């Protein structure tokens with residue numbers, strides 16, 4: 012009998028204390044004061060209650076349908092079987108299908124959309140927070156975020172018919188989406204893509220119709236039967252009048268290439284012809300009669316033609332990549348237009364142009380902030396999962412004895428072999444590794460939720476604060492993606508270390524977290540590419556406007572922290588770090604030679620990221636210290652702590668007392684102690700690295716850049 | 724047919740509860756609270772009855788502190804049509820809850836009341852039975868299958884050593900066991916819909932019920948810690964220990 016794991020667990024004690032949720036709630040409601048968003052018209056139906064209910068649902072589905080199967084999807088790596096027609100199909104564990112069904116069924120795919128699209132107009136910051144629970148439970152079992160990203164791009168740049176047919180079916184979870192950028196010869200350098208798109212019919216009802224020919228690789232979720240159709244968003248080049256592909260990124264356009272054509276094209280044409288207004292829809296059109304073309308009722312989505320009529324597009328699976336981790340998600344090589352199928356009588360994958368020709372990269376990267384925050388959160392949650400596992404292990408495993416003896420006159424360490432061994436967590440070095448993980452992962456979580464709230468600000472804030480949020484995101488997004496990818500991966504390494512030899516086996520989950528996390532420095536712009544984006548573009552654009560704004564924000568926090576005795580020293584270190592970063596940015600570019608400036612872009616990004624995280628931790632600490640003070644007063648007052656005050660009008664801040672309903676857990680203060688210790692750890696052990704990283708940036712050290720290939 | 728579903732707000736099943744320092748009870752300050760899982764099953768069953776056309780309206784009712792509203796919203800997100808909160812800060816014991824529910828039944832006249840067989844906080848397993856007695860209705864407890872056939876409910880009940888299928892005349896009380904169904908998740912669109920559903924608040928006095936506790940809690944203690952095991956040399960030693968130390972054989 013299949014029952015929900017959660018109800019089974021009613022009868023047992025849980026191995027999983029709701030610690031992360033407490034932290035999430037603290038960051039969202041207390042530190043970021045997201046409840047103030049409910050004063051905006053888009054979110055006016057919302058309340059703290061609805062936000063919490065969403066997180067509850069996410070937590071529950073993640074616990075029931077994701078977490079128990081994380082190892083299974085790793086063991087049962089996707090494999091292919093051959094269909095009767097000679098094409099390959101991908102075989103996935105049943106758990107993958109069920110996880111998708113639960114996720115899609117919950118409405119998560121459409122969470123941020125308008126009500127009439129089946130959405131709940133959820134702020135992005137809450138959507139991102141909800142997705143954290145899925146990432147922590149099993150990062151690879153579902154590739155739902157790709158579908159959301161794909162549908163969002165279509166919503167932003169597609170025609171009404173494209174939104175109706177493709178985006179809507181994706182939000183409903185019936186179809187899944189992919190992002191097809193990479194090709195074997197074009198990874199980091201997308202300007203080198205060679206997939207061609209040749210015009211087929213300018214006037215197709217689903218947009219100008221092209222035929223695509225080329226090969227894509229690395230495509231996540233590129234083939235599977237979890238959903239009835241797959242919507243590929245493909246970058247390709249339209250040849251010029253001489254039949255040549257334009258070099259550079261300017262020639263790149265974006266196309267929707269569905270695995271199955273949605274309807275015999277004629278029918279789509281009828282369903283969406285502008286002439287077909289309400290009441291005119293006679294006969295068997297797939298669209299509801301009294302719906303408007305833009306967004307008819309939820310149930311009127313044109314269904315795929317059944318059976319015979321299902322037109323297979325000329326895009327086929329060429330094979331799978333066999334990966335180190337993230338194995339639950341099939342990663343595919345796709346061939347477009349090899350002639351395996353002849354949709355509408357001809358070879359060539361049918362693709363509908365999205366946006367204007369040549370505008371492909373812009374359309375694809377429209378939601379870049381969200382995509383990169385999503386990767387950062389994935390890295391962070393893998394880090395969290397490792398932290399939680401190693402914390403538990405350190406409490407359970409007994410090994411070694413405490414150090415005793417010694418005095419100032421005769422310093423030496425002794426151990427009493429008669430004593431029983433203690434739990435690992437009693438050892439200082441184990442605690443160091445736990446605190447390191449905590450400071451990386453919770454710090455990264457705070458940063459990402461902060462960035463997610465900035466995304467909401469760009470969409471719903473007043474003009475000035477939206478512009479400010481946009482600018483801040485320009486500078487922070489490379490950090491939001493890269494910092495967790497590197498440091499929460501290091502956290503996973505420490506989680507293995509805490510497990511000793513056991514951590515190196517597949518009997519414990521931590522090795523998988525590390526393998527899964529290793530991807531995040533590679534996809535969605537490699538570490539090196541992100542660093543060049545940061546130092547080469549983001550901090551210098553518009554005369555350094557973004558960096559200046561960030562510095563102002565950091566200074567606000569520093570000013571506040573200066574007045575708090577226990578934080579004043581941290582404030583000073585942060586001020587120094589900020590100065591160093593500013594100076595290094597100048598020195599790097601002082602010769603105006605980009606080869607010199609960018610030779611050490613990665614150390615620069617590492618230092619920059621650490622400065623940002625130090626800022627975040629100091630601000631979180633500020634909120635906690637404020638709380639301590641407010642707690643001692645009878646009437647709780649509104650205290651705008653550091654970042655929370657950002658881009659919120661005074662009115663909004665007044666609407667909801669910052670601490671209304673958000674009390675720290677009654678755990679004898681250990682919640683607060685833990686956060687403040689993580690902050691101290693970061694300042695004591697991590698912040699000093701900043702100067703070291705920046706040294707080579709400042710001197711424009713060319714040791715690496717100048718070494719010849721022969722000498723390596 | 725109207726169905727009444729009482730739902731209880733309890734400490735989340737994930738929380739490791741602690742006993743208060745003065746042994747007066749369990750510390751529930753600031754811990755995560757959720758709907759009692761057996762109550763979730765009750766709501767789900769009512770929603771299924773409605774989907775099958777056997778029920779027309781589902782009323783969720785909860786007695787307790789103001790935050791029980793969240794539990795009611797959750798029930799409405801699963802599919803209850805409206806909610807009634809009987810708000811009180813007084814510690815509620817099963818008899819008081821049963822009396823409150825009786826008063827609600829008198830007002831609402833449901834044909835069926837589906838309750839969880841017990842709540843995971845106190846594990847009392849009493850409210851449904853007491854309510855049946857107060858109403859003079861038939862009861863089918865520990866249900867793992869429910870079918871409505873005209874004026875009766877055919878209910879499969881979990882009993883020691885097996886299953887027993889009984890038929891009860893409506894109106895009746897049903898209490899749910901774990902195997903009855905797998906509750907659906909509160910989906911995002913339904914969370915929003917639940918927000919707009921009607922939620923009435925009453926006080927025990929409005930219902931003429933005195934909820935003063937009848938039982939006094941003397942002391943609450945943690946269960947004794949499990950003692951570490953020992954390795955025995957052979958089967959003989961094991962049998963010796965079981966006989967003479969544990970005295971179980």
Ligand SMILES: Cc1cc2nc3c(=O)[nH]c(=O)nc-3n(C[C@H](O)[C@H](O)[C@H](O)COP(=O)(O)OP(=O)(O)OC[C@H]3O[C@@H](n4cnc5c(N)ncnc54)[C@H](O)[C@@H]3O)c2cc1C
Pocket residue numbers: 190191192193195197198199200228229230231232334337342530533534535536537538539540
């Ligand atoms: C598991 C997985 C899933 C993926 N999913 C998708 C997907 O769904 N869709 C999709 O389109 N792609 C996807 N990718 C592809 C991914 O985005 C690319 O792997 C990535 O962009 C890097 O490209 P590459 O692998 O060709 O490496 P390369 O570009 O060859 O880079 C190799 C190394 O060289 C460095 N490098 C490259 N160029 C420069 C330069 N100019 N200066 C300095 N250093 C440089 C890089 O930083 C990197 O360290 C996925 C990849 C993986 C591994």
